[in-house]
Amino acid sequence: MERPMTEWNDDRLDELNGRVKDGFEKVDKRFEKVDERFEKVDERFDRIDERFIRLEGEMKAGFTYADRRLNAAFDQISTRIDRIYYAVVVAAVGVIGSLLVSGIGG
DSSP, X not given: OOOOOSOOOXXXXXXXXXXXXXXXXXXXXHHHHHHHHHHHHHHHHHHHHHHHHHHHHHHHHHOOHHXXXXXXXXXXXXXXXXXXXXXXXXHHHHHXXXXXXXXXXX
């Protein structure tokens, strides 16, 4: 077992300094590779964004009268379903409230 060093001489400090510099240079090189990968990812996202923009323009241009009528019909159906849902909730609250007031529920 080696004895712990109690004093560092200049040569040992210079060696340690060199190893630390080498280690940081290796880390810097690896980060450069990571940066290159992120640049490629950014380019891919830019291409995807361009495709979405083009697709959105095609969809807006391609909306026909029949598409608009179909969307309006679905909106009406959705509104009716919402009204039925609210009616059921109000009825349930009314029944529960009347049961609680009349004492039948408990």
